[in-house]
Amino acid sequence: MTRHLTRAPVAASPSFSSSGGFAVAILGAAGGIGQPLSLLMKRHPMVTSLRLFDVAPLAKGVAADVSHVDSAARVDGFVGDTQLGAALHGADVVLIPAGVPRKPGMTRDDLFNVNAGIVRDLTAAVATHAPAAILLVISNPVNSTVPIAAEVLKTRGVYDPKKLMGVTHLDVMRARTFVADAVGGEEDGERRRASERPSYDVPVVGGHAGVTILPLLSQTKPFPRGGFSEKEIASLTDRIQNGGTEVVEAKAGAGSATLSMAAAAAEFADLALRGLAGERGAWGCAYVDGGGGSEIKARGLEFFASKVRLGRRGVEQIAGLGRMTPGERVGLEKACEELRGSIAKGKAFVAAGGGDGGGAKK
Ligand SMILES: NC(=O)c1ccc[n+]([C@@H]2O[C@H](COP(=O)([O-])OP(=O)(O)OC[C@H]3O[C@@H](n4cnc5c(N)ncnc54)[C@H](O)[C@@H]3O)[C@@H](O)[C@H]2O)c1
């Protein structure tokens, strides 16, 4: 473990919640997402301990680098299985962006063979060293990696469905951006001043892959004057569902979304931290156990992305799907059908291999 102090060391307590701050661990901190996410979490005013873990030795360099940013958080770098337990010990929030990203032509499910084992093993370590932490899974395919994490936590007897979330917030961020661009536009080629740019909230439910990404444009707030035309609905839905592929193709083999993902993960982690601190009104969309409420439960789907309110115990309230248009209902059918298979695949993976977590039991 390499320790970088940017302020006087805080007391060696497993959790700093009582002193007004939180301990955050990032597993996969040396990666494309992990690095900018480390920077953003270092700047978060509620973070007093930031643990940066990776199998790559670069995690120590990232920790050294980020530690020079002038904020309260103590930054520690950890490398390899033997340091994973120390990285996790007492963490309040654990973010997992570890795993391989897509290349052009691949689906997120094509990452399953590599990333399923990574998420399984890291979750096993979380179960041992930070069983009460809020666990935010970024690694793809999220629709399957979250069920994998749940099964591992169940095997270890520490599963709290309120504390496990798949991070789908990038879909929400994209929806906000694309809707604002479409509705606000740029007039006469002149760039609007930032203060004039309209801002919209669009719930995105379902999951995080292709047709499972279901933007509920009819629930956009504030609802744009004049609404959306059928053509706009079709093109916005398509762009939100394929935003990830747009970036994968633009990066041409060098990876997938990293910077926007780090921004989205940091924004979602902020909601989780605010919830932990007891703030009311920390609502966001995430892929959770029981998501979508009774309508989705009746379909037998255990996981679904929907609007959730975050609080001291993690997910404290799950919103129903609300009124949907006939077109959104068609989308819901497609999303549920695909999700059923992805969830089953994740669960079967753990059932076949056990939830013991291979090499990362520490
Ligand atoms: N949820 C989302 O919206 C979303 C968005 C973008 C990317 N992703 C996913 O996030 C993952 C990471 O993407 P990236 O671009 O950062 O990839 P990357 O290859 O740049 O970084 C991954 C990092 O994980 C590390 N790693 C691998 N195995 C590990 C282990 N067992 N323990 C700790 N660290 C380990 C690697 O060393 C590397 O530093 C991918 O699966 C990608 O598909 C998800």
Ligand SMILES: O=C(O)C[C@H](O)C(=O)O
């Ligand atoms: O598209 C990917 O593979 C990465 C991520 O899931 C995204 O939506 O950007």
